[in-house]
Structure formats: structure tokens, C-alpha cells
Amino acid sequence: MEPHPPLRVGFAGTPEFAARVLTAMLEAGYSIPLVLTQPDRPAGRGHALVASPVKRLAVAHGLPVQQPASLKTQAAQEAIAAARLDVLVVVAYGLLLPAAVLALPRLGCLNIHASLLPRWRGAAPIQRALLAGDAETGVCIMQMDAGLDTGPVLHVERVAIANDDTAASLHDRLAGRGAAALLHVLDGLVAGTLAAKPQSSEGVTYAAKLDKAEAAIDFRLPAPAIERALRAFDPFPGAYARIQDTVLKLWRATVTAQRTEAAPGTVLSAGADGVHVSCGEGTVLAVTMLQRPGGRRLEAAEFLRGFPIIPGSRFTQA
Numbered sequence: 524m525e526p527h528p529p530l531r532v533g534f535a536g537t538p539e540f541a542a543r544v545l546t547a548m549l550e551a552g553y554s555i556p557l558v559l560t561q562p563d564r565p566a567g568r569g570h571a572l573v574a575s576p577v578k579r580l581a582v583a584h585g586l587p588v589q590q591p592a593s594l595k596t597q598a599a600q601e602a603i604a605a606a607r608l609d610v611l612v613v614v615a616y617g618l619l620l621p622a623a624v625l626a627l628p629r630l631g632c633l634n635i636h637a638s639l640l641p642r643w644r645g646a647a648p649i650q651r652a653l654l655a656g657d658a659e660t661g662v663c664i665m666q667m668d669a670g671l672d673t674g675p676v677l678h679v680e681r682v683a684i685a686n687d688d689t690a691a692s693l694h695d696r697l698a699g700r701g702a703a704a705l706l707h708v709l710d711g712l713v714a715g716t717l718a719a720k721p722q723s724s725e726g727v728t729y730a731a732k733l734d735k736a737e738a739a740i741d742f743r744l745p746a747p748a749i750e751r752a753l754r755a756f757d758p759f760p761g762a763y764a765r766i767q768d769t770v771l772k773l774w775r776a777t778v779t780a781q782r783t784e785a786a787p788g789t790v791l792s793a794g795a796d797g798v799h800v801s802c803g804e805g806t807v808l809a810v811t812m813l814q815r816p817g818g819r820r821l822e823a824a825e826f827l828r829g830f831p832i833i834p835g836s837r838f839t840q841a
Contacts, residue, residue, distance in 0.1 A: 547702035
């Protein structure tokens, strides 16, 4: 495909969500003279350095890649200035852009954020929306300023959250909508048809970065909150709890109509329809997909054949 005139679009991003957006830009034929991504990180048992999804994609397409540890250095800022960018698209990059960098592209810096701003500004908007039980989320394309996700919004895509959405499924849907929305915005920049709208000062919430400790399930919470947590922490870091001296990952569950006076965490029954566990406020959760250390995710019936769970035993926080 011929390069998409006339913008020179830089790209800054790191994870798979960002790589999907970069793929859409490449397929649309945009000229991308610079890709910024975080430095390679050690991963796996051997701690070998692993490139980010964005770097792997950029290298495969022969795009120039820079991996500064910070954008505050003169060298990093000179590299961006040398690319003579019209606009810099930033998607889950993971590094703060100082004012000097925000001012370099002729048309500024655009950010794709996976929430309906100003709700869920910050690092983990998808997971926080699921944990909170939000009925919908979306994607905002905003003009970046010096604040944390505070810039004026150029375009909004609203997305309903399904009852069975996980962080993984919602991530994939939002990535697709975000990529399409970005192409719309870039076309609008060329045509001069876009007007940025300041964010409301009301309804501001912050989506703090995920901490693995948050995924330790506390069965004193009501069953609906726990069921949302299992979906929010799938695939990372994976919800978990301890039972019979073993820490299990809990991947799927359903809230039952059953009521109980048993202490939270008590196993009421365990069978093909799930491991029924007492939760806060007398509610009951049927855990339907579990995983042992070193094992794979299994439906309850298959899991219980290899790891019987005794009614009356209790789940505790690991």
C-alpha cells in the first residue's frame, strides 16, 4: 500500500494492545519514521531479554526503533526531534512524556486510552472497570497534556461490557475499536475537521496499576465482587486462593441463588457444576474453572478428579 499522505506519524507503545494499533496504522499506509518502545526486559526462568510486542512488530516491518529508558534525556529528545514528526501516537507506552517531548510534533501527541474519560485515568482502566462492575467502557482518543490522562478528547467509542467479559476479551475488543478510532482521528487531523473537547471535572476516577497481591481472593467479599475479580485478573495476574495447603488459580465462577450462614470461604459442595463456596453477606459462588500449580486450566469436573476438594474445607487468602 502506498504511504498515507501527508502525515509523518511517530508511534510510542509497548504491549500487545499497542501493537494492534500499530498494525492498523501500517495497514492504512501511514509513514512511520520513528517507533518508541520500552527497553527489552528479562523474562522466563532464564531471565533472557525479551523485546516488547511493539518492537517485534516494528523490526519485522523495518521501522526505526528507539528504546530510551527515559524521555527526559537530551539524547532521547534529539532523536524524536530528528524524526520531524507531525504527530506522535502514544498507546500504553509506559513512560512519561515531559513537556519538551509533548511540544515536538507539529500537531502534538495523541493518546489512545481504554476508558471513558475522565473515568479510569491511569494504568489499568480495563481491569478497574471490570472490578467496579461498570456496565460500559470504551476508548478515548485525546490530545495529550502534562497531566495524567487529563487532555481534551477528540473522539469517543463506547463499548458495552458483557457479563462474561474478562480483561483479555475486553482488551481485544477495545484494541480493535481503538485502532479504528485512531485512523478516523488521523484523517480528521488532515482534513481539519476535529475539535477537542475538555474533559469534565466530575466523575474522575483513577485506575491504579495492578498489584499481584490484589488477586488474592478474600471470600469475605460478596460473591458478585469475587466473580468480577476472577474476570478482571484474567489473564494477569490470575485470581488465587489457598485450600488444603495448595494455592489454586481460580479462573471462572458463577454467582448462585443459594444463601448460607457458613463462614466465608467454606466449601459447601464440590461437583461437576462447580465448587460452591460461601462468600460475604451470605452469598454463594460456584467456581467452575480452576488450576493447580504447574497444571493447566480445567473445568471443575475434570479438576476434581485429580484434586478432590472436601466439603467443609475452607479457602483462605494465599
